[in-house]
Amino acid sequence: MANSLFTASAADLTIERIRAFAARPDQVESLTLEFKREYSTSLVKTIAAMANTYGGTILVGINDKAEPGIERVVGVDAQATIDKIASTCSEKLDPPWEPTFITVPFDDDSGRSVVVIRVGPNVAPRPLLIDLKAPIRLSGQNSIADRGRLLQLAREEPAAGLLPMGQSVMAPRLNQDKDGKATEDFILRTGINLPMGEAGAWRPLSERSVIALAKALNDSAFPSALRTLGQGAFDQFMGFRPYGHNRSRTARLVFQAISRAPVPNPVEAVVTVNLPEVYGSASTALTANVIIDVIARVRRYADSIETGREYRYPVPNLADLLDGLLRTLVAPEVVTEIARIADIDTALVAQPRELHLIADRQVKDLLNPAGLKEIPDAGASAGGIFRANPALDLRDIAERQEQVDDWLRQLGLDAGLTGMEALVEDYRAKTPTMA
Structure with missing residues (x-):
C-alpha cells in the first residue's frame, strides 16, 4: 500500500500523524484510500470493494476534500461509529465479516476520534457480497464485478493478490575477478x-x-x-x-x-x-x-x-x-x-x-x-x-x-x-x- 497508515502499528497512529497525512495536498481518495466524514451505509460497500480488490484504508471523521477555511479532520464518536459499522457488516455482508478498527483520539477533551478501518484482502473471504453482488474498487470509487471478475475472485486463494508488506528483495552479491577478489567497494x-x-x-x-x-x-x-x-x-x-x-x-x-x-x-x-x-x-x-x-x-x-x-x-x-x-x-x-x-x-x-x-x-x-x-x-x-x-x-x-x-x-x-x-x-x- 502506498499510504503509511495501512502498515503503521496502532501505537504509531497518533492524531498529529493523521492530521499531517490529511493535510497533504496530494492526499486524495484512491484505489486503496477513502475518507468519510461520518458513518453511512455506503461505507460498508467500500469495505467489501476494497476486500475484493487490493485492500486499503478508510478514515472516518475526515472530510473527503480539503477546502480553505474548513477543518478537514472533524472526528466522530468512535464507539458509536464502530458499533454501527460492525452491525451493518454483520447484516449486509455475505458471508458476515469485519475489518480491523483502530481508534485514534483527539488530543483535547472533545471526546472525538478518527476511526481507522483497515481492510486486508488476505484475511477477508472472497468474494465478499452485498445483495448478491461483489463490489470492487476502481480509482477512488466503487463498482460491481462482472461475471469474469466474480469467477476470478471465487478461484483465488486466500492470500492471492496481496503483496508481502515487507516488500522484501533478495540481497545482492559482490562480483569477483579471476582471482576471486571482490570488484566493488x-x-x-x-x-x-x-x-x-x-x-x-x-x-x-x-x-x-x-x-x-x-x-x-x-x-x-x-x-x-x-x-x-x-x-x-x-x-x-x-x-x-x-x-x-x-x-x-x-x-x-x-x-x-x-x-x-x-x-x-x-x-x-x-x-x-x-x-x-x-x-x-x-x-x-x-x-x-x-x-x-x-x-x-x-x-x-x-x-x-x-x-x-x-x-x-x-x-x-x-x-x-x-x-x-x-x-x-x-x-x-x-x-x-x-x-x-x-x-x-x-x-x-x-x-x-x-x-x-x-x-x-x-x-x-x-x-x-x-x-x-x-x-x-x-x-x-x-x-x-x-x-x-x-x-x-x-x-x-x-x-x-x-x-x-x-x-x-x-x-x-x-x-x-x-x-x-x-x-x-x-x-x-x-x-x-x-x-
Missing part, C-alpha cells in the same frame, strides 16, 4: 514488489515505456546523489539508459560515472524492472519487481590513481545517497512510469521498505573515521539488512529524513562505532531541507 540495494494489471501481465515491455522511465530517473534526485558519492571527482557521466540484458519482460537501465583510470566506472547505478513470466502460470497473483543497485568503486578508483592516501566514504555522502534514493522511489514522475509499466493504479506502487548493504570489508574500514570511534571487542560487520519503519511516509521530507537517519545510526552501531548519532545531527544542522 560495496553494493546498496533496495526495491519494491508490484501487483500486475491484466494488460501489464500479458504485454511485453514497450521501448517507449522504458525510455519514459529512464527520463523520469534522470530528472529525479538520483543522479545528483550519485555524483555526490564521488565527491565531484568525476566530470563525465552517462545518464540512465537501456544497457546490458534487456528483454521483453526485463528492462535494465544503467547510470555510470566515466573515468580513464583502471577503474572505468567508479560509481554505477542499475535499475532493473522484471515482469512476471505468465506463460504456463496458473497464478492469479502475478507480481513484478523493481530493483535498484548502487555500485560503488570510489575507493578502488582512488587506489588506481595513486592518491597516496586511503579513501574512505564520508557519512554525509552516504546520507545524500540514501535520501536521493528514497526521494526518487516516491517521486510522482517515477511512480507514474512504474505504474504504467505494470498497468496498475499509482496507489499500488509501494514505498521501499528494505535496504541491503554488502561491502568487501568491514564497514568500520569503509567509512571516514572523522567523528567515529570504535567500540572495543564489538565484532565485525560487512553490511546488513536495514528495515524501514512502516509508519513513516517517505514522501514527507521530515519522515524521509528520519528514516535515513535511523539507517545511518543502525549502520554505525552494527559496525561497532560510536559517534554516528552526533555526525547525523551535525549533518542535518548544516544541510538545507530538500523537498
Whole structure:
C-alpha cells in the first residue's frame, strides 16, 4: 500500500500523524484510500470493494476534500461509529465479516476520534457480497464485478493478490575477478514488489515505456546523489539508459560515472524492472519487481590513481545517497512510469521498505573515521539488512529524513562505532531541507 497508515502499528497512529497525512495536498481518495466524514451505509460497500480488490484504508471523521477555511479532520464518536459499522457488516455482508478498527483520539477533551478501518484482502473471504453482488474498487470509487471478475475472485486463494508488506528483495552479491577478489567497494540495494494489471501481465515491455522511465530517473534526485558519492571527482557521466540484458519482460537501465583510470566506472547505478513470466502460470497473483543497485568503486578508483592516501566514504555522502534514493522511489514522475509499466493504479506502487548493504570489508574500514570511534571487542560487520519503519511516509521530507537517519545510526552501531548519532545531527544542522 502506498499510504503509511495501512502498515503503521496502532501505537504509531497518533492524531498529529493523521492530521499531517490529511493535510497533504496530494492526499486524495484512491484505489486503496477513502475518507468519510461520518458513518453511512455506503461505507460498508467500500469495505467489501476494497476486500475484493487490493485492500486499503478508510478514515472516518475526515472530510473527503480539503477546502480553505474548513477543518478537514472533524472526528466522530468512535464507539458509536464502530458499533454501527460492525452491525451493518454483520447484516449486509455475505458471508458476515469485519475489518480491523483502530481508534485514534483527539488530543483535547472533545471526546472525538478518527476511526481507522483497515481492510486486508488476505484475511477477508472472497468474494465478499452485498445483495448478491461483489463490489470492487476502481480509482477512488466503487463498482460491481462482472461475471469474469466474480469467477476470478471465487478461484483465488486466500492470500492471492496481496503483496508481502515487507516488500522484501533478495540481497545482492559482490562480483569477483579471476582471482576471486571482490570488484566493488560495496553494493546498496533496495526495491519494491508490484501487483500486475491484466494488460501489464500479458504485454511485453514497450521501448517507449522504458525510455519514459529512464527520463523520469534522470530528472529525479538520483543522479545528483550519485555524483555526490564521488565527491565531484568525476566530470563525465552517462545518464540512465537501456544497457546490458534487456528483454521483453526485463528492462535494465544503467547510470555510470566515466573515468580513464583502471577503474572505468567508479560509481554505477542499475535499475532493473522484471515482469512476471505468465506463460504456463496458473497464478492469479502475478507480481513484478523493481530493483535498484548502487555500485560503488570510489575507493578502488582512488587506489588506481595513486592518491597516496586511503579513501574512505564520508557519512554525509552516504546520507545524500540514501535520501536521493528514497526521494526518487516516491517521486510522482517515477511512480507514474512504474505504474504504467505494470498497468496498475499509482496507489499500488509501494514505498521501499528494505535496504541491503554488502561491502568487501568491514564497514568500520569503509567509512571516514572523522567523528567515529570504535567500540572495543564489538565484532565485525560487512553490511546488513536495514528495515524501514512502516509508519513513516517517505514522501514527507521530515519522515524521509528520519528514516535515513535511523539507517545511518543502525549502520554505525552494527559496525561497532560510536559517534554516528552526533555526525547525523551535525549533518542535518548544516544541510538545507530538500523537498
